[in-house]
Amino acid sequence: MHELSLCESIIETLTVQTQRQGFSRVRRVWLEIGALANVELDALRFAFEIARRDTVADTAELDIVTLPGQAYCLDCAQAIAVHQYYDPCPCCGGFQWRLTGGNEMRIKELEVE
Amino acid sequence: MCSTCGCGENELTIHAHDHAHDPPHAHPHAHDHAPEVRRLALEQDILTKNAEFAAGNRRLFAERGVLVLNLVSSPGSGKTTLLARTVQTLRTEFPVAVIGGDQQTANDAERIRAAGAPALQINTGKGCHLDAHGIGHALERLPLPEHGVLFIENVGNLVCPADFDLGEACKVVVLSVTEGEDKPLKYPNMFAAAGLMLLNKTDLLPHLDFDVARCLDYARRVNPDIRILQLSARSGEGMDAWLDWLRQGQRSALARQVSRLEADLAAARARLAESAA
Ligand SMILES: Nc1nc2c(ncn2[C@@H]2O[C@H](COP(=O)(O)OP(=O)(O)OP(=O)(O)O)[C@@H](O)[C@H]2O)c(=O)[nH]1
Ligand SMILES: [Mg+2]
Ligand SMILES: [Zn+2]
Ligand SMILES: [Zn+2]
Secondary structure: OOHHHHHHHHHHHHHHHHHHHOOOOEEEEEEEEEOOOOOOHHHHHHHHHHHOOOOOOOOOEEEEEEEOEEEEEOOOOEEEEEOOOOOOOOOOOOOOEEEEEOOOEEEEEEEEO | OOOOOOOOHHHOOOOOOHHHOOOOOOOOOOOOOOOOOEEEEEEEEOOHHHHHHHHHHHHHHHHOOOEEEEEEEOOOOOHHHHHHHHHHHHOOOOOEEEEEEEOOOOHHHHHHHHOOOOEEEEEOOOOOOOOHHHHHHHHHHOOOOOOOEEEEEOOOOOOHHHHOOOOOOEEEEEEEOOOOOOHHHHOHHHHHHOOEEEEEOHHHHHHOOOOHHHHHHHHHHHOOOOEEEEOOOOOOOOHHHHHHHHHHHHHHHHHHHHHHHHHHHHHHHHHHHHHHO
16 A cells, blocks of 8 residues: 555655765654554554665664644534544534644654764 | 656755754764764655645646646546546536546546547556656646646545645545445545545435435535535436536636736736836
8 A cells, every 4th residue: 555655755755864964874763643644554664664675774663653633623612632534523522623633644853873 | 866857856845953954074083983873853744755746736737727636536436437428528618638547557548538538547557546746747748738627537546545645626536326335434534635525326326225315424524624416427417516516616727827827917017117117
């Protein structure tokens, strides 16, 4: 699935960064993935093992930080926590909420040498 | 680095934090060359590169006044049937064209050409989605339908294409009534990403126990803003509302182009007046 595309994109970014930031190897990569993001974390880890081969991230460890789903309910006029796109608002039971966080797919930080 | 368009890695915009810019390797003192380990804050979206290609495509579409739609669905929902019927009618009103993503064949493009519109097939091989870079290259081989509508038929897959912005104005998710009403709950990211949902194959409803009201309710739970139209690409029932939606979208694309050109013209006039003064 597209987790491999995501990992190829990560590796490409790391490769560009070696030149820009003057390092030769990536030891660790921290990702931030929202709880509602369109990603299977196991598939992502598996794809990373494949994508990192023979690259600057050949032996890099992957650390995934999950970010919580956050939304704003228009009916309750307040911030709420959500876990799925089809969750009802925990206060009013309605679905008139808009996601404010939790669909991120971000490279947060690297450890390099 | 992409040899065809030169759209290489070097154009990638990086938003690294200030403290990451260490001075390049100044060594005033002797020391053993154990690798220096450091942390580097990146805070960069994984799909930054795709987002940049998509932004380029979107700029081009806006300049040429083209409405671009990204059609997504499971395999076999009726996208090509719907598009063939759609272009047959609309091609007499304004330019239309279709880019199709397919893992193997070029059949879909042939069906669109038979309906009278230019079409290009991108074979994605094992790739399960189209990306913005691939669309940019497709446009080297398929002229943009200026002032008209470009349809992109994505690979039949309700998961992966949700993440890849192609530069479209809107994702259109096609769901057929043979698929079960809980698809919006099973593939929420796609329904959340779409602006319009087409419920297709309604001609088959009398033979099925598909619960339309429940399906629409599920879709609106996931995406309260989604527009929904019901139609049959086979019988033609409901096609008019879809065609009108497209005509309206095409007019909006033209109106936006006019506003942009007027703003450009006003700025150019102001520059001229200033240089004369
Ligand atoms: N009964 C009925 N059949 C339809 C309708 N629309 C499409 N079909 C049939 O559904 C099948 C698949 O249609 P396609 O148009 O090839 O579907 P698609 O989404 O382009 O398929 P892929 O490109 O393979 O994902 C064909 O047999 C069509 O004739 C419809 O409105 N009603
Ligand atoms: Mg098709
Ligand atoms: Zn996939
Ligand atoms: Zn509420």
